[in-house]
Amino acid sequence: MKPRSLSRECRAPFRALFYFVLPMGTMKVKSRSFPLLLILVLLLLPDFSFGLSNEEIQKLQSMLITKPTGERIAFWAEKFIGTPYDPDxxxxxVTRATLVADERVDCMYLTFRVVELSLTRTPEEAIQMALDKRFHTKGVLKDGRVLNYDNRFEYGEDMIESGKWGKEVTGEWRYTLRIKGSRGKDFVDILPSQELLSGIGRLRSGDILFFIKKPEKREVGEIVGHIGVLKVEQKEVYLIHASGTKERGGAVxxxxxKDYISKMPFWGVKITRFY
Structure with a gap:
């Protein structure tokens, strides 16, 4: 199976100077000193990975059952903040042929898992939901192992078109841009970054943003280069996403x-929403 197209674009900025907040204060560190200080930081910081038991997940699902779907999606996305980036x-x-691998995540798995937990009432139901939503047809599970991950969604644009990952609401904005398509699609309509920001008040908690690559930046025909979940909080809109690369790592x-949009390498977005 070929590597998924999104992986290389779930990236975070890399700088020659690093800042670490340690108990003794803030230190500025030159990049050649980074390896030793990274070890020190990892020893001092707590483990932020998801790491919830099925019992804890069940309690949270029960607590959230009356909340709107979008709020549940944003809640579960926040639970993954700090989880290390998946370097596979x-x-x-996929490599482990499992449905649950919450210790390390990339942007696609994060989206998968957050939605599955949000739309179900028990961890067991989330497993069954995963067998439906992650696949073009249906996942096959035998003795705890997935037998047909070659049938999974590998391209974000296929997730949108399937309808399994919410209703596309990109067209609710006043202006969209038609760009060159790929993989049998002549064109695709996207929401340019500035148009997204000008209508930021339309966004809701739980909206899923699919970030669109410029055609000249595509590597394996991918249109979507990254995925994230929104949280609207005190009139501000936040993006929760797996920030990193397969080579350098990262975290949720x-x-x-608005800060992410101002620095991102993408042309615009497509948006889906669960009602």
Whole structure:
């Protein structure tokens, strides 16, 4: 199976100077000193990975059952903040042929898992939901192992078109841009970054943003280069996403959407929403 097209674009900025907040204060570190200080930081910081038991997941699902779907999606996305980035080119969950691999995530697995937990009432139901939503047809599970991950969604644009990952609401904005398509699609309509920001008040918690690559930046015909979940909080819109690369690692982060948009390498977005 080939590496998934999204993986290389779930990236975070890399700088020559690093800042670490340690108990003794803030230190500025030159990049050649980075390896030793990274070890120190990892020893001092707590483990932020998801790491919830089925019992804990069940309690949270029961607590959230009356909440709107979008709020549940944003809640579960926040639970993954700090979880390390998955360095496996295929995705650790694919390599292990498992449905649950919450210790390390990339942007596609994060979206998968968050939605599955949000739309179900028990961890067991989330497993059954995964067998439906992650696949073009239906996942096959035998003795705890997935037998047909070659049938999974590998391209974000296929997730949108399937209808399994919410209703596309990109067209609710006043202006969209038609760009060159790929993989049998002549064109695709996207929401340019500035148009997204000008209508930021339309966004809701739980909206899923699919970030669109410029045609000249595509590597394996992919249109979508990254995926994230939104949280609207105190009139601000935040993006929760697996920030990193397969080569350098990273973690799930929560950032202001407008800040991410101002620095991102993508042309625009497509948006889906669960009602």
């Amino acid at each position: 080119p295929l995705g650790e969950y 982060k929560k950032v202001l959407l």
